[in-house]
Every structure is written in C-alpha cells, then in structure tokens.
Amino acid sequence: MRTYxxxxxxxxxxxxxxxxxxxxxxxxxxxxxxxxLMTLSGVSYHHPPPYLGREAHRVIRKVLNNHxxxxxxxxxxxxxxxxxxxxxxxKVNGSSxxxxxxxxxxxxxxxxxxxxxxxxxxxxxxxxxxxxKPAIDDTESLREDSKEASMILxxxxxxxxxxFDKILIEQMPPEDIYYGVRGFPVINDATSEDAxxxxxxQVAKVISSxxxxxxxxxxxxxxxxxxLFDRADLVIAKGxxxxxxxxxxxxKKLYFLLxxxxxxxxxDLGCSVGDFVVKCVENRAKGVGKxxxxxxxHGIKTE
Amino acid sequence: MRTYxxxxxxxxxxxxxxxxxxxxxxxxxxxxxxxxLMTLSGVSYHHPPPYLGREAHRVIRKVLNNHxxxxxxxxxxxxxxxxxxxxxxxKVNGSSxxxxxxxxxxxxxxxxxxxxxxxxxxxxxxxxxxxxKPAIDDTESLREDSKEASMILxxxxxxxxxxFDKILIEQMPPEDIYYGVRGFPVINDATSEDAxxxxxxQVAKVISSxxxxxxxxxxxxxxxxxxLFDRADLVIAKGxxxxxxxxxxxxKKLYFLLxxxxxxxxxDLGCSVGDFVVKCVENRAKGVGKxxxxxxxHGIKTE
Numbered sequence: 001m002r003t004y005x006x007x008x009x010x011x012x013x014x015x016x017x018x019x020x021x022x023x024x025x026x027x028x029x030x031x032x033x034x035x036x037l038m039t040l041s042g043v044s045y046h047h048p049p050p051y052l053g054r055e056a057h058r059v060i061r062k063v064l065n066n067h068x069x070x071x072x073x074x075x076x077x078x079x080x081x082x083x084x085x086x087x088x089x090x091k092v093n094g095s096s097x098x099x100x101x102x103x104x105x106x107x108x109x110x111x112x113x114x115x116x117x118x119x120x121x122x123x124x125x126x127x128x129x130x131x132x133k134p135a136i137d138d139t140e141s142l143r144e145d146s147k148e149a150s151m152i153l154x155x156x157x158x159x160x161x162x163x164f165d166k167i168l169i170e171q172m173p174p175e176d177i178y179y180g181v182r183g184f185p186v187i188n189d190a191t192s193e194d195a196x197x198x199x200x201x202q203v204a205k206v207i208s209s210x211x212x213x214x215x216x217x218x219x220x221x222x223x224x225x226x227x228l229f230d231r232a233d234l235v236i237a238k239g240x241x242x243x244x245x246x247x248x249x250x251x252k253k254l255y256f257l258l259x260x261x262x263x264x265x266x267x268d269l270g271c272s273v274g275d276f277v278v279k280c281v282e283n284r285a286k287g288v289g290k291x292x293x294x295x296x297x298h299g300i301k302t303e
Numbered sequence: 304m305r306t307y308x309x310x311x312x313x314x315x316x317x318x319x320x321x322x323x324x325x326x327x328x329x330x331x332x333x334x335x336x337x338x339x340l341m342t343l344s345g346v347s348y349h350h351p352p353p354y355l356g357r358e359a360h361r362v363i364r365k366v367l368n369n370h371x372x373x374x375x376x377x378x379x380x381x382x383x384x385x386x387x388x389x390x391x392x393x394k395v396n397g398s399s400x401x402x403x404x405x406x407x408x409x410x411x412x413x414x415x416x417x418x419x420x421x422x423x424x425x426x427x428x429x430x431x432x433x434x435x436k437p438a439i440d441d442t443e444s445l446r447e448d449s450k451e452a453s454m455i456l457x458x459x460x461x462x463x464x465x466x467f468d469k470i471l472i473e474q475m476p477p478e479d480i481y482y483g484v485r486g487f488p489v490i491n492d493a494t495s496e497d498a499x500x501x502x503x504x505q506v507a508k509v510i511s512s513x514x515x516x517x518x519x520x521x522x523x524x525x526x527x528x529x530x531l532f533d534r535a536d537l538v539i540a541k542g543x544x545x546x547x548x549x550x551x552x553x554x555k556k557l558y559f560l561l562x563x564x565x566x567x568x569x570x571d572l573g574c575s576v577g578d579f580v581v582k583c584v585e586n587r588a589k590g591v592g593k594x595x596x597x598x599x600x601h602g603i604k605t606e
Contacts, residue, residue, distance in 0.1 A: 009312035037344035041337045
C-alpha cells in the first residue's frame, strides 16, 4: 500500500509523541523533528507507510543515540500482558467457541500500540472484541485453512501483544508454526526477546524478519525469512504495519488480523475506525492461471 | 510566539488540504509536500508559526506556478460576506449595545478561514458569537481605549472577514483609522483588493504590511507600515496569525480579537478551542519605568 499524503502528518505526530516522551531537551527535540522532516522529504510515497516509519525511526534512534528507545515501554507492556495472560486464556478456553474467541483476543491485543493516536483502553477493548463480530470476518475460513495448512507463518506486531498471539497460536492445529518478529528494535514492535518473554518458542518457532521496518517489507528481510514466507501455506499477519506492507503480495494466502486505527486504513478496508478485522487476501500470482477460492469469495481482483 | 512541535503536523496538514484542493496531479502533490517538508526541516522553530506558514506557502505558490492560488476561494468568501453584510450590520445597530455586538461580530468573521481544521459554519458561529460573552473579554477596556485613541491600526486577517471588520470599525470614534492587510497573497488572507472590495477605504485608510506572511512579522514589513505601527495609539489585531506574531511586542497597547481554533492557542490563552477572545496585551517597553494599567489589569509580566 502506498503512503497517502494524509499519512505524513500522522507519522510526524508519532515522531513528536516519541520525541516528547524520550527527551526533555528542547533543542534536541527540534533537531530530531527537523531531521525527520528532512528524511521524509526525500522518500517516495510509493513506498508503504512502514517504509517511511523505518526511515523516521532510524533518525530518532540516531539523534537520541539509543538503539532501543522503547525498551522500558515494551517491558511494561510485556509485564501487563503477562499478568493478564492466564485470565485471558481462561476466558477463551471457557467460551462457546475457543477458536473464534482466540481470534478476537489476538485482535484485542493489537491495541497495545501507541503508533496511531488512540487511548490505551486495553480491558475495555478486550471485552468489546470478545463480544463483537469483526466488521470483516473471515474467521471460519481461517479456521478451515489453519486445519489444512502444514506450515503457518504468524507475523506479530507489538511487544505485549505477543501474549495475545500465543492464545491464538495455541488454538492452531499444525505443529509447524513460525512466529515472525522484527529483526531490530523499532518503536514498540516485538523482537525475538519479546517473543521469548511470552514463551512463544513453546508453541512456535521464533523467526526474525531481519529488518528494522515496523511492518514486513519483504525486500528488506533476510533470505531465511523470505524462504519461510515462500514456504508457508498460510500467513497470518497482525496489525497496520503488516497489512500496509503485505496486502499486495501475490500468490500467497494471507489473513490480516487488526484493529482499524486510522481513517486511511478504514477507507482502504471499507470499514470504520475502531473496527476489528479478520480479512483473507489472496492475490493471484503472476502467470498462474487458476483463480483461487479465497480471491473469488472475497472479491479480490485477479489480473 | 515560538512554533511548538505540535504546530508542524498542523502546518503540513494545511499544506496537504491546500494541495488536494489545487491540483489533481499525484506527482505534483507529492513533490509539493516533499518540498514543504524540506523547507520546514530548515527553519528554526523559535520563529512564530506564520513564519513557517510563509515559507510553506512560498513553496506551494512556486511549485504550482500560481502567485495567488486562493483567488477563487477569496472571491467566494468576499461574495458571501458582501451579501451578509447589510443584515449583519442591522443586527448590530439594532442591538442593545452596538459596540459590544460589533466586537463579537468581528470575531465571528474570523471563522472565514480554512487554516486550522474546522467546519465552515458561519451563520451558526455568528449567532453563537452574538449571544456569548467572550471567554476573555476586554471589550469595555477596548471601548474606552478606542475613544481615547487618536490613531488606531486595525490589522485584518482573512478575505471576507473584512466585511465583519468594517462593522466594528464603523463603531469606532476616531477619524484616523488604518486597516492593515497582507502585502501579497498568502492563503486566503486579505490583501488590499479584498479591503477595497469591502469598501474599507470609506471608513479607514488601507495599508499593506508589505509582507507575504500570514501574520504580522514586523521585521518583514515595509518601513511605511512599521512607522504606522509605531505611531498607532492602539493596535487591534484579528486572528491567530496576528496573535502569534505580535503578542510579545513591547511598548504597544494591542487588542487581539480571535476565535480559538487550536489546542496550542487555547493552552497559550488559558481557554478552550472554539472560545471567542478579546484580549488586551501591553508588554512594557524596554527601558520604560512605569507599569501601564493594562499590564497590571491583565496579569502580564513586566520585566
């Protein structure tokens, strides 16, 4: 997905929020924002927003001379989610349909994010998510596909949200599940450390993207990651960043699980800010003649 | 007033709004925003926001190769205000206190502006303004000072708003009133043409600032304008841009008439977005020993 002009002030607002959190030095704040503006002035907006986010956060880390400015915040999110995990798991297991509720729980975890503007109303969101049918709801198709898949690549989003992902992965039948994380710290996105903290290695194989983008820019990823991505029968991708970077990938069945956090994504998905989404996308591979089931079912244009 | 970091995304959002209105060419839009970002990355934020606005709009005019991109919109505002003028004047003249209602009417005219984000709800704002006491209300002090003043400089803001200003100027006693406008087209700000369109020359002498800033950056103004500013017993300044650029001027009694359109100005004035303000400011001149009445009355710190 390209970056819309309206994404630019949003990325800058995020950078300002971050800057205000991380330094009290007015001169440093001004320098930081000026350098972010300079960087964003030189990037083509044909790239997806996480590409611009990657560039902006490289500048932020460099100016602050801090390779992981969100370490503390991620730790806090991890602690909160760890405490919640047993009761959340119980809610799901005690429900009428644990798979359906695990999917919704995984989406609720997507609120642990201070990228786009919103309030951190985790518990409210969890209860809301569990009782509301997603605005786009391909959960049944996901259930069937996850039964048939022999290898699933599940792409995480934020630290702490990892515990919510674990609840869903525990409902997945195949043994061969990979949990993808960012290759380097960027914003509050989950890296290997956060995945291990949530003991995701007990239910999946943790794999780093090899990239510091707050999304999955395949060109930017390690060969190992790209090979896994190619091999996966099914890719489950959490959050805005993964959606923005992967929704146009061809020849792969992808499920996007996210909470809609801005107008641009709402417009793109045809729903409203605050909606929960489980969306199957399967763009036809170049040169492949047959139209796959999901493309037809979900109205995806085939070439 | 310095530019706060939070002003930057707002200035960029304005530039995007403008860009979207003025060209359908995606490449041109991207080029324009990139150049605005580049420009804003090289400006010190110790300058007031209209300084950054001036720089951004110079870029916009240059990229669009259009010296007055808002010509049509200003004409539209002028036409709307011209039609409203007789009934607005009647409302004021028929009121219990025409001076008070003229002041409120002048503030209501400040809604003709698409700088900060808001809806153009002119008639609603007019009725609201007329029936509501301003959140900061130095109207009585303005009434007395305008009686005593031998020369008043009234600084306009936007095209169309000029008609609302005329209603207030018609309530002012002194014969020697100057109506200040921008020296060159910038956004929808009033220039001489707009002042003459509103026949402001019948009630005041129209004077150009000589500057293309959407505010009054004195350093940037013509000698003629600066001399007039120095000579004025009283300066009445409309809108955000004039407030941001003049509120720290020393040794001059200034009245700011505006509608609060953003959080930064709300915080600065200690009121809320949407509030109407009539605020007297008189910062003590350097080297002047006495503390003037207005400074004490309005809690302005003297050096």
